Amino acid sequence: MDPSTTGSDVFAPIRMSGPLFDEIAAGGGSPEAVAFLVRGERTRRLLLLRELFDLLDADPGILGPLDARTVWPTLEAAAARAPEPVEALLLTPQVGSWLAHTLRRLHGTASGPPLWADAGQIAAVAAAAAVHAGTAAELLLPARGGTVSLPALGLVRLPGQDEDDHLPVSVVVADGTLTVRTGRGPDIVVRPLTEPESGQWLPVHRLDTGPGAPAVQLDDLDPYRDLDEPIAPARLAPGEVRAWQSLFDDAVAILRRGGTGPGSLRPGEISRIVPWHARDSATGLPVPAEGLSASTGDAFASMVIARPPDGLALAETLVHEFQHSKLGALLHLFPLLDDDRSERHYAPWRADPRHLPGLLHGAYAFVGVTGFWRERIGDTEADPAGRAPFLFALRRLQTRLVLRTLATRARLTEPGLRLVTRLSETVDGWLREPLAAGTVARARASAVSHRVEWRLRNLRCSEGDKDTLVKALRSGSAPVPGGEPLVAPDPGRGHWQDDRARLYRLGGFESGRPPTADELLVAGDTEAARAAYTAQLRGTGARDPHALAGWLLAHAALYPGDRRLLARPERFAALLGTTSPDRWTQTAHWLAGGPAALGEAR
Amino acid sequence: MPPLAKGERALYQPVPADNTPDHIESDLMDLTSVGVADLRRLPAPRGAARLLDELRRARTNAMGNGEPGRAE
Numbered sequence: 001m002d003p004s005t006t007g008s009d010v011f012a013p014i015r016m017s018g019p020l021f022d023e024i025a026a027g028g029g030s031p032e033a034v035a036f037l038v039r040g041e042r043t044r045r046l047l048l049l050r051e052l053f054d055l056l057d058a059d060p061g062i063l064g065p066l067d068a069r070t071v072w073p074t075l076e077a078a079a080a081r082a083p084e085p086v087e088a089l090l091l092t093p094q095v096g097s098w099l100a101h102t103l104r105r106l107h108g109t110a111s112g113p114p115l116w117a118d119a120g121q122i123a124a125v126a127a128a129a130a131v132h133a134g135t136a137a138e139l140l141l142p143a144r145g146g147t148v149s150l151p152a153l154g155l156v157r158l159p160g161q162d163e164d165d166h167l168p169v170s171v172v173v174a175d176g177t178l179t180v181r182t183g184r185g186p187d188i189v190v191r192p193l194t195e196p197e198s199g200q201w202l203p204v205h206r207l208d209t210g211p212g213a214p215a216v217q218l219d220d221l222d223p224y225r226d227l228d229e230p231i232a233p234a235r236l237a238p239g240e241v242r243a244w245q246s247l248f249d250d251a252v253a254i255l256r257r258g259g260t261g262p263g264s265l266r267p268g269e270i271s272r273i274v275p276w277h278a279r280d281s282a283t284g285l286p287v288p289a290e291g292l293s294a295s296t297g298d299a300f301a302s303m304v305i306a307r308p309p310d311g312l313a314l315a316e317t318l319v320h321e322f323q324h325s326k327l328g329a330l331l332h333l334f335p336l337l338d339d340d341r342s343e344r345h346y347a348p349w350r351a352d353p354r355h356l357p358g359l360l361h362g363a364y365a366f367v368g369v370t371g372f373w374r375e376r377i378g379d380t381e382a383d384p385a386g387r388a389p390f391l392f393a394l395r396r397l398q399t400r401l402v403l404r405t406l407a408t409r410a411r412l413t414e415p416g417l418r419l420v421t422r423l424s425e426t427v428d429g430w431l432r433e434p435l436a437a438g439t440v441a442r443a444r445a446s447a448v449s450h451r452v453e454w455r456l457r458n459l460r461c462s463e464g465d466k467d468t469l470v471k472a473l474r475s476g477s478a479p480v481p482g483g484e485p486l487v488a489p490d491p492g493r494g495h496w497q498d499d500r501a502r503l504y505r506l507g508g509f510e511s512g513r514p515p516t517a518d519e520l521l522v523a524g525d526t527e528a529a530r531a532a533y534t535a536q537l538r539g540t541g542a543r544d545p546h547a548l549a550g551w552l553l554a555h556a557a558l559y560p561g562d563r564r565l566l567a568r569p570e571r572f573a574a575l576l577g578t579t580s581p582d583r584w585t586q587t588a589h590w591l592a593g594g595p596a597a598l599g600e601a602r
Numbered sequence: 603m604p605p606l607a608k609g610e611r612a613l614y615q616p617v618p619a620d621n622t623p624d625h626i627e628s629d630l631m632d633l634t635s636v637g638v639a640d641l642r643r644l645p646a647p648r649g650a651a652r653l654l655d656e657l658r659r660a661r662t663n664a665m666g667n668g669e670p671g672r673a674e
Binding site: 010011012013014015016017018019021039040042043044046047048049050051053072075076079080083086087090100103104107109110226227228229231276277292294296298304331332333334335414415418 | 624625626627628629630631632633634635636637638639641642644645647648649650652653654656657658659660661662663664665
């Protein structure tokens, strides 16, 4: 290769065929389409690794006490002798997350332990490559908290180091054996590719996916297994590992009964699951730990997951997070929209406002989730409670709403427009599929309920609009339309869960005790529900958004002509400070219908 | 199918016919033929600047406080 040439002279750009793009864009993707994305990820990893080596060349001092000169020759020799396993190592989530984090550290947008220890993990990557290739090497590796981490292989435990220590340790690799010279006792010798768990070696757990399919890592060790900053190893107890394998078996069995369209997943395409655990304690969490999951575009096919209650929940989460991986990989290949980071948009699956890229991620993930529940309809073994029809009905509505926001509000690139088009076609097709009328009605009511409460919690009228509305109400003139609401999540309230959603899904409630306002509303006793919400609002103050949303939903059910109130409930909320509860009904009529309605109410 | 919102008609533009070349081109070079061992001999890569710009944006961990699951 002539170093005087540029990349543009030597290499053609990556070109994705339209049909392959459309497979991903519709929300699914054949093995070939996913393999294309992996190819793109490989290019990205190479570019990032090259960037890191360039930075280390420019300033070898970044590696501090480590020996920068030995790293590249070790990696190069391993890659030359055994390209396939070294390629596979480069593509692991562990290397992806570490590489991205280290480049952020060097750019000043991430923090962590001493920089040399973060950046020095490159020596551990080189050592792991030498182990895979069977080549020889002598390196200095960073040890942290008495451990040396080999990406996607496991962890060497060193005696006598404090938890907060970051120290260089001397390592020799030969014929697949790794020898750590601790300097404080005998050498530690391990064969990372085959060595079982012992006092000095913890291998990465692997979840069996069945005959012929690659195992999935269950990673409780790697420092870079979270979304950015390194964290300490947190070895699972044996019973916990067995519980994960059992859940994973159930999830795989469920997924294998599904089809091949959006919402399906080939379990062997998952690379890694990271068990979620609270870093300090779970008490500070804004939401229950159950159901938590997260992923990063830096680590394709990897996902952080709190252990779910059953295989069905795990299967849904795997689908959800793999969708994020696919979209992340697509975004690495093609910019899809102008990256406006303004957090102001409604995402039906979240408590807070989102920016448009986040909305796109959510839409893509929930097309997968919607398809997942569609596949489960009638699968009584996977879904004995029969939740699938409702969840399919709900998610198809909510996903379509978000796709509409993207179509009308986002500045989409050409590939981005094609993506949103294909996703919309998928969901529109699903919206035409028949379901029981009662299920559709409950799903629609649940979607409206969430949106109304979200607006009350996150939006408010400007002071100018509020003053104008109050004056119009007092004078009996028509309510003025007003401008865009302000995005103002109430910082005192934190995150919230949509308590009515579960009731809408169940379609009923326990008897034997007085029903709550939510239960009355969902059961269709709207008059009683409105009275109960009014009582709550008198007690808690009219600012309680859950009760206020419930009041508006009950009012709109009693007076269908006033349903337009639900589109902008923050306008009604703006009037409550100047209206007593016994006049809320008249005020609602006026806001929905103008002065004539106010006159009638008088 | 739900009614279209204002501006949404643009979604339903036709895609290229089957017999026309239909592909989407990335600003990244295709490095399929480049092995890891050749990495340092790679000419100045195209498209890396965009990737680096995206990558350098600050992230948050999942295993701490703050709402988890934020796809960046």
